[in-house]
Amino acid sequence: MTTRSSPASEAASPPAADADDPLFVASLEKGVRVLEAFRDAGDSLGLTDIATLTGLGKSAAQRFVHTWERLGYLVKDALSRRYRLGPRVVELGYFFLRSDRLVSMAAPHLVALRDRCGLAVHMSVLAGGDMIYLLRLPSRQMTLAEMLPGRRMPAWCNSAGRMLLAQLDDAALRLALERSPPRAFTSRTVVETDALLALIGQAREDGYALTEDQVLQNQVGAAVLLRDARDLPLAAISISAPRHDYPVERLLRDIVPQLFRTAQAIQHA
Template sequence: MSPKMQPKALRAQSDPVFVQSLGKAMRVLEAFRDSDAPLSLAEISSRAGITRSAAQRIVHSFRQLGYMRLSDDGRGFLLDLGILDLTYNYLRMHPLIRRATPILQELRRTVRERVDLSLFDGQRMVYAARLQSKREVFFATLIGHSVPTYCTSGGWAVLAMLPDDEVNMLLSAAEMRQVTPRTLTDPQAIREQIELTRQNGHSLAIEQILMGEVAIGVAISGSDNRPAGAIHIAGNLSEWQPEEFRRHVAPLASAAASAMI
């Protein structure tokens, strides 16, 4: 079994109705997570936790369907445009993203800093909308990029909406790692940030994901009164003092989040 396998896939293995062959095929697609280069069949096989012959058949099928292609140098495989078709359909049919888009655009015009919408997925926050400012690193422009829930402004905001026992469960299961030298990995320090977020109605994260960045996070409530995601507004510490940034953008972010409910 692949060490990269996600918890959802592990649970599915014990489900009698689950289609195991489909699970293998999806693990082939998931093998490209965090890869910076084309993958060989051997690498796909290893990452997906399947045999080389199974990987070969699945890759061939995905190539025929337009979801994978051979790299230009012929030494490995890449995801293909068919994946973007699926992404487009997901984004256009997601009710929160549809409601949020015009609100985020107006918010971006007002604050003139990067505005993101992330969706809550347990241990990670997945970016579903990204409205850039004048300067961004490459990964900060990509929809689908994910960041750890435990050390992000949006993550602290959604955790603040959850009961303490659920917060403790998520933190105990998290793979704590320092993304920057200032990333919080001590559970008690993270709980203190979550409590501050509950008191303030928003989070303030300083250099948790990027050095030089300050970010405000406000949770967005779903129809079940649980956090569905969060708005993030990010600025540069060379231009903003953290408390000045909070005073300027937190009320605007909170108003935008309320308008999405």
């Protein structure tokens, strides 16, 4: 199976513009910043919104927005004069998912796992202090937002992210938490640094991570690492389920062994 960089190497922040890097195209970075401004947008953004979110001047923002619109990556509403992401953005994601070796190798096994347990199954990778879902196979109870791949989440707050973070040492973990201070999603979300370090350390020791009510009330999660032929971590595979159906004891008995078997099957595919 084709290997990826380990989570430790992925934990660094994306490269910033460097005056000493002759190959870095600063204008391209600014253009991509315009698209990334839509990450937290509920629907659409006006030109002033985009300029504010990106830190660009309004004139520069207008040029980038116009270019993205001409290329089909942004769509402008003629009446409101506001912008939203265009279908070509989804097309880029399709190109990646179609050609990624890990996704193609893992998908049949994850579908089989979902069919056996009837629960939502995911595969995610580390990106800085966050995690990004590459595959999400939904259960009937999931909302649209929970079904879509490509979503970025803080890694510390769920089982898959904690397994990915478990590959880092405590110093790197503290740095990641300092860069993105934890915030509570529910009344039970663990946000204290020392408590999170202990939970991630326990996941490192056990080889699996369990969570309860960390992002959504009445939701539990279980995750293990997916490794390559050299035993280097590639991604995390996880399951989410209703807590009233899957207390911790049932997760350990019924779900964690299935996750381990699925990870081994993918590793040796």
